[in-house]
Amino acid sequence: MTLLYLMINGLQIGSIYALVALGYSMVYGIVKLVNFAHGDIIMVGAYSTWYIMAKYSAPAWFAALASIVICSALGMLIEKIAYKPLRKSDRLSLLVTAIGISLLLQNLAQLIFSANPRMFANIFTGTVTVGERSFSNATTVTIAVSVIIMIGLTVLVKRTKIGKAMRAVSEDGEAATLMGINVNNTISFTFALGSGLAAIASVFYCCSYSQIQPAMGGMLGLKAFVAAVLGGIGSIPGAMIGGLCIGVAESLTKGYVSSQLTDAVVFGILIVVLLIKPSGILGRQRNEKV
Amino acid sequence: MQTLLKSTPFRYALNASAIIGLYAVIMLLIKTGILNRYQALMLIPIGFNIILAASLNLTAGFLGQLPLGHAGFMSVGGYAAALFSMSAALPTNVELPLALAIGGVVAAAFGLVIGLPALRLKGDYLAIITLGFGEIIRVIILNLKFTGGAYGLKGIGRQTTVTWVYICVVITLFIISTLMRSRHGRAILSIREDEIAAEASGIPTTYYKVLAFTVSAGFAGVAGGLYAHYLSIMDPSSFGFMRSAEILVIVVLGGLGSIFGSVVSAIALTILPEALRGFADYRMVIYSVLLVGVMIFKPSGLCGRYEFSLGDSIDGLCSRIRGIFSRKGGVSDGGDS
Secondary structure, rough: HHHHHHHHHHHHHHHHHHHHHHHHHHHHHHHOOOOOOHHHHHHHHHHHHHHHHOOOOOOHHHHHHHHHHHHHHHHHHHHHHHHHHOOOOHHHHHHHHHHHHHHHHHHHHHHHHHHHHOOOOOOOOEEEEEEEEEEEHHHHHHHHHHHHHHHHHHHHHHHHHHHHHHHHHOOHHHHHHHHOOOOOHHHHHHHHHHHHHHHOOOOOOOOHHHHEEOHHHHHHHHHHHHHHHOOOOOOHHHHHHHHHHHHHHHHHHHOOHHHHHHHHHHHHHHHHHHHHHOOOOOOOOOOOOO | HHHHHHHHHHHHHHHHHHHHHHHHHHHHHHOOOOOOHHHHHHHHHHHHHHHHHHHHHHHHHHHOOOOOHHHHHHHHEEEEEEEHHHOOOOOOOHHHHHHHHHHHHHHHHHHHHHHHHOOOOOOOHHHHHHHHHHHHHHHHHHHHHOOHHHOEEEEEOOOOHHHHHHHHHHHHHHHHHHHHOHHHHHHHHHHHHHHHHHHOOOOOHEEEEEEEHHHHHHHHHHHHHHHHHHOEOOOHHHHHHHHHHHHHHHHHHHHOHHHHHHHHHHHHHHHHHHHHHHHHHHHHHHHHHHHHHHHHHHHOOOOOOOOOOHHHHHHHHHHHHHHHHHHHOOOOOOOOO
């Protein structure tokens, strides 16, 4: 029973990682940028939800929706201001810009909300009883909503026009332009979508950890990024599988080995996978051409 | 005159005298109190940041591979140096250089062991795997007994002085810049330009990649040793991903592939947060805005690939002066170039 319990806990945190990893993966697929500011978008999402609920005593669903809108807008804005001018230059410069944006968001949050952690009340109270075990509603809602979102996202990317444009741009940006696809709009949409997913992840994260602080995006973002690489960066189902794997591995390590070694296990899995299959579980191997 | 200026022994003598001269100036500024105690202490972080940035530039700038785990090597070197100096009881002037050497060698060994598998990957994947190794090093240090776990090490002798930092900076810059001017340096550069072409030309690319990575890790270890003996405490949480990112920021801001750029940007980025202390809470916000601004308006970094050379600068200056004189005399012998 403990194993089942740990697995379900792992799936819960894994779904959160997967939601964040999707943002990393889509952005990487389309502009080849490891968007280090993505983790801090989660933080922005958490703070905006908390602020709207605390300040205007708005209902939770409204606060969550508002934070999705805020994060999507922020994601697009960051892309327009900071990443777009650098699209043609060296990729390392782009990476450093992303690190700069991440620092900026963290320090702005520290300035506005102070470095002290804030308490975040769980939105999904109550429990669900399955057999002898009972699980909190936060767990069930997180897993259920994530599954729905992932199915929706797969449909979006596979079946809709904008999804087709996204796939085309990530395959070959220049050829996509020649085919009449508006590359700028597609990239903006990708950033908005990824940031919106990060906002949803932030609400779930806060419900299970009940604490928010300016630096919370750092480790969460890093692990979600590991999940994206593990599954095969640029691949959407890969990000989901990677997120769930990392979540379950973390939960099992916490339960059976030591809670201090979870980070080492997560990064250890990453290294082993990269050495055996560098393109990740579902990534495509790209051959180098001369 | 011209041949003398260009001869190697003269260049070495020139650089050596410039290095000693700069040291004398710094010492004079400290002794006369123009640099106050606080400013003089700032010279030490400037020094180890120069070492960290120059060593990372070797892999990121010259080799063209992006490692994101530099802080890991720094912490390994720092812990090794600190553990040695805490157990040994030698006079300071023997103990510190020995500790730094041990820190450097241990970090280089880690660099070799990690580099061998990691360098099979390229580009972003290499960045990610080094990030992973960096984090694992941090977690392992956090869980080991003899490194003090989460409490870290305390009571390391405060032996790092401006003089020792200066010596280490000079040695680091000398070794890295002479390495880059040698045959081996050209091999490393050729890997950056085109790895397949380099391999086709008979350059053992794996050997040179691992060599650059190991040397880079070794100097990061020396910097870690200086850091440990400067702060007198080692705390594993200060060697996370953000520290690696900080070093990378220095390198890219200065210009990838420019050691001079790394030096300038290490000085600027170490002083900047301190200079902005007057703005209190806003300083880190200003710092990050400046960083993003520089990257947007000058993506190649402050210095691009420019390399400063004292001899060449003097050469240029001489020919310019000669040009001015020859124009005055009305005879143009093509001196101005």
